[in-house]
Amino acid sequence: MNTRKVLKIVSGGLIAVATLIEVRSILQPNHHPVVKIPTHNQQQRSVFTWAKTFFERFPKLTKVQADSTFPRDDIKPWDWNWDNKEPQLDSDNRLHVFSWGDKKGSVKGTGSRHLLFIRHGQYHYADSDKDCHLTQLGREQLNFTGARLKQLNLPYSILYYSTMTRAVESTEEIMRHLPDVPVEPTDSLCEGAPFPLEPPLENYKPTEDELDNDGSRIEKAFRTYVHRPSPNQSKDSYEIFVCHANVIRYFVCRALQIPPEAWIRFSLDHGSITWIVIRPNGRVALRWLGNSGHMPPEKISIS
Amino acid sequence: MNTRKVLKIVSGGLIAVATLIEVRSILQPNHHPVVKIPTHNQQQRSVFTWAKTFFERFPKLTKVQADSTFPRDDIKPWDWNWDNKEPQLDSDNRLHVFSWGDKKGSVKGTGSRHLLFIRHGQYHYADSDKDCHLTQLGREQLNFTGARLKQLNLPYSILYYSTMTRAVESTEEIMRHLPDVPVEPTDSLCEGAPFPLEPPLENYKPTEDELDNDGSRIEKAFRTYVHRPSPNQSKDSYEIFVCHANVIRYFVCRALQIPPEAWIRFSLDHGSITWIVIRPNGRVALRWLGNSGHMPPEKISIS
Numbered sequence: 001m002n003t004r005k006v007l008k009i010v011s012g013g014l015i016a017v018a019t020l021i022e023v024r025s026i027l028q029p030n031h032h033p034v035v036k037i038p039t040h041n042q043q044q045r046s047v048f049t050w051a052k053t054f055f056e057r058f059p060k061l062t063k064v065q066a067d068s069t070f071p072r073d074d075i076k077p078w079d080w081n082w083d084n085k086e087p088q089l090d091s092d093n094r095l096h097v098f099s100w101g102d103k104k105g106s107v108k109g110t111g112s113r114h115l116l117f118i119r120h121g122q123y124h125y126a127d128s129d130k131d132c133h134l135t136q137l138g139r140e141q142l143n144f145t146g147a148r149l150k151q152l153n154l155p156y157s158i159l160y161y162s163t164m165t166r167a168v169e170s171t172e173e174i175m176r177h178l179p180d181v182p183v184e185p186t187d188s189l190c191e192g193a194p195f196p197l198e199p200p201l202e203n204y205k206p207t208e209d210e211l212d213n214d215g216s217r218i219e220k221a222f223r224t225y226v227h228r229p230s231p232n233q234s235k236d237s238y239e240i241f242v243c244h245a246n247v248i249r250y251f252v253c254r255a256l257q258i259p260p261e262a263w264i265r266f267s268l269d270h271g272s273i274t275w276i277v278i279r280p281n282g283r284v285a286l287r288w289l290g291n292s293g294h295m296p297p298e299k300i301s302i303s
Numbered sequence: 304m305n306t307r308k309v310l311k312i313v314s315g316g317l318i319a320v321a322t323l324i325e326v327r328s329i330l331q332p333n334h335h336p337v338v339k340i341p342t343h344n345q346q347q348r349s350v351f352t353w354a355k356t357f358f359e360r361f362p363k364l365t366k367v368q369a370d371s372t373f374p375r376d377d378i379k380p381w382d383w384n385w386d387n388k389e390p391q392l393d394s395d396n397r398l399h400v401f402s403w404g405d406k407k408g409s410v411k412g413t414g415s416r417h418l419l420f421i422r423h424g425q426y427h428y429a430d431s432d433k434d435c436h437l438t439q440l441g442r443e444q445l446n447f448t449g450a451r452l453k454q455l456n457l458p459y460s461i462l463y464y465s466t467m468t469r470a471v472e473s474t475e476e477i478m479r480h481l482p483d484v485p486v487e488p489t490d491s492l493c494e495g496a497p498f499p500l501e502p503p504l505e506n507y508k509p510t511e512d513e514l515d516n517d518g519s520r521i522e523k524a525f526r527t528y529v530h531r532p533s534p535n536q537s538k539d540s541y542e543i544f545v546c547h548a549n550v551i552r553y554f555v556c557r558a559l560q561i562p563p564e565a566w567i568r569f570s571l572d573h574g575s576i577t578w579i580v581i582r583p584n585g586r587v588a589l590r591w592l593g594n595s596g597h598m599p600p601e602k603i604s605i606s
Contacts, residue, residue: 070498070522070557072514073566078502152600195373199586211375221544254373256568258561261378265559267580267588273596276571283502285570287605288588289305293576293596297455302590 027233080282082257083227109280111233114154115226117241117248117274118145119290120162120170122301134169141271141299142170146177148273148294155237156181160225161242162189170271171242188221194250197264218247222254228282248274255284264271266290270301346387382554385560412583414536417457418529420544420551420577421448422593423465423473437472444602445473446575451498451568451576451597457541459484464545465492466530473574474545484543492522492546497553500567520552525557531585551577558587569593571603 080086087108121138124131134142149156156178162184163172177184192214193206206214229237241248249263255276268274269292277285292300319329383389392412424441427434437445452459459481464474466488478486495517496509509517532540544551558579571577572595580588595603 070563072499072564073516075499076503078563080502148596180383196375198378199383215373216376255563258565258568259379260495260585261375262561265561265588267590269590274488285568287570287572288595289591289592291591291594291596293451293591293598295596302497 006273018098022289034212052244056176062251072109076257077130078255079257083223085228086282087231102154107260109229109231109233111229111235111237112280113229113233113239113278114236115241115276115278116149116238117243117251117276118142118149119171119245119248119268119270119272119274120164120166120242121173122171122270122303123166129164132165134166137235137299137301138166138270139173141170141295142173143176144295145170145271145273146297147173149174149240150177156238156240159240159242160186162191162247163187163242164190164244167242167244174242174259186221188224189241189247190217191244191246192218194218195253195260195263198259198261199264201264217248219254221247222251226251226278228278229280231280233280252276252286256286257284267302269295271285271295305322305469315472317461322392337527379560381440384503384561386526386585388531389585390534413535414532414538414540415583416530416536416581417539417541418544418579418581419541420546420554420574420579421445421473421477422548422551422571422573423467423469423545424476425573425606426469426472426571432467435468437469437476438530440602440604441469441573442476444598444604447477447598447602448473448574448576449477452477452543453480454597455467459541459543462486462543462545463489463492465494465547465550466490467493467547470545470547477543477545483544489524491520491527492544492550493520494547494549495521496528497521498556498563498566499547501564502567503569521553522557524550525554529554529558529581531581532583534583555589555592559589560587570605572598574598 020139054080088297120134122135123138124135125219126132159171159174159178159181161167161183167189168185171183175181194215196211197204225239225241245268246263249266250260250266252262252266252274253260255278266289268290272290272292273288274290274296275286275288277287279285407439423437423440426441427436427438429435462474462477462481462484464470464486466599470492474486478484495600496513497518499509499514500507528542528544548571549566551571552569553563555577556563556566558581569592571593575593575595576591576597577593578589578591580590582588
């Protein structure tokens with residue numbers, strides 16, 4: 001018997017053992033700490049159910065094992081200068097120079113910006129915006145949201161609101177809870193078609209004109225409102241934006257540097273809170289998306 | 304005067320008029336419906352503040368106008384077969400054939416899968432997992448989450464939980480509210496390093512080995528649990544997963560088909576609910592991320 005044959009037998013044996021171990025590990029119940037969960041629960045999954053689940057999963061598992069890792073060779077680096085406010089080295093390669101308006105200096109901020117985006121409430125659809133009033137439910141939803149914002153007790157510096165009727169009426173409800181927060185209306189946050197959507201929808205196909213006009217307006221609004229704090233900002237700041245689902249979803253994609261066409265893959269409950277945090281160094285985190293947990297379940301709606 | 308000169312004068316005039324209109328539109332207060340918001344609010348922004356804001360914004364606005372639209376020439380199409388369960392045409396080009404385990408048929412499902420991912424509660428960090436118990440606050444957080452899941456009153460079919468101590472203890476708290484929901488432990492949902500993170504973090508640098516081992520395990524878990532409903536599923540189904548921040552954030556990226564390295568750009572409150580919906584045709588929506596609105600503000604924590 002030559003070396004080649006020995007190797008063949010040994011490797012064959014190893015493959016057989018590995019297969020046995022794999023099959024055993026699938027057949028065995030998972031090892032886990034003792035769970036103090038009502039025991040009748042564990043029993044609800046009968047041997048039959050277990051066997052069924054096992055055989056259903058088996059082809060999947062074997063398939064996945066041949067291709068178990070998602071490719072990680074094309075990672076796009078985070079653009080630290082995404083908001084055009086990344087500090088640059090000066091000509092002596094020493095001081096940080098901030099391209100912040102006309103201001104230049106070496107001060108580094110220590111406060112973060114917290115942007116809280118509120119979707120308006122449920123409304124009666126009409127051809128003209130002035131007739132698109134909130135429903136009774138829509139009023140109630142924003143009443144809950146106003147109460148929650150008050151309860152969160154954050155030092156809000158301003159509330160910006162879209163000038164569309166449903167956003168104005170939503171703002172009215174919120175302001176009953178936050179009478180001392182300054183407000184500012186802006187057309188730039190009105191609803192529109194921010195970007196082509198992928199995957200497309202059968203019943204929503206924005207025209208090229210809409211994409212051009214709304215898209216450039218909403219992108220301009222993004223650049224106006226979503227950026228890192230000023231280098232002079234030492235404390236965390238909290239701003240509220242009462243606006244619309246498409247605007248909020250597009251802002252989320254742009255702020256997180258994920259493909260903007262993905263905005264349609266997010267959905268937002270009426271009156272929900274979406275919270276974006278921007279650190280002084282330009283790092284961004286999405287902390288809440290569509291947070292509507294402050295509403296009783298029967299008051300939650302999407303459309 | 305030749306034609307060239309006339310054209311120059313006319314176009315010069317047009318540019319001047321356009322500039323005037325633009326400046327006017329910026330100077331004018333926004334047109335918006337009458338807002339019934341406490342009037343002292345509007346007055347809080349004095350003429351001085353307004354002028355300051357205006358002049359601060361002006362350089363930004365002019366800058367943005369030259370480059371106002373985000374590029375939309377490299378949109379990556381949604382992969383309808385992301386979960387390897389997209390129906391295929393048969394050899395006669397007529398019937399839909401589903402590659403669903405061994406099952407093949409032309410039945411099209413009408414029910415969606417709702418996956419509710421719960422992050423465990425706050426815990427005491429220790430070197431050994433068995434010593435990583437929930438804090439008193441962590442127990443309270445999951446008690447609120449269990450109560451909320453009960454209150455949502457959805458027909459949960461199963462609760463899967465990670466076998467790490469903090470997830471097991473979190474599951475115990477939830478199960479006090481949902482005693483009739485079947486539970487199933489799984490090692491595959493344990494915490495780990497699912498994928499390289501971008502932007503990187505100073506204090507969390509997973510090794511290549513961790514990325515390989517955790518990454519392939521968590522990717523396998525994704526393929527096991529996150530996929531469209533079976534073509535036989537006629538009603539919406541609701542499944543609960545009690546696990547960990549990295550796992551949930553990675554699943555969100557993979558399900559939404561956004562770059563997996565972006566998982567670090569999301570952050571999740573303890574005990575929060577993240578809700579992914581998968582339609583029968585494979586369309587995916589993220590409805591909630593980090594929904595912790597069911598907790599009193601003083602009970603919310605991240606780390």
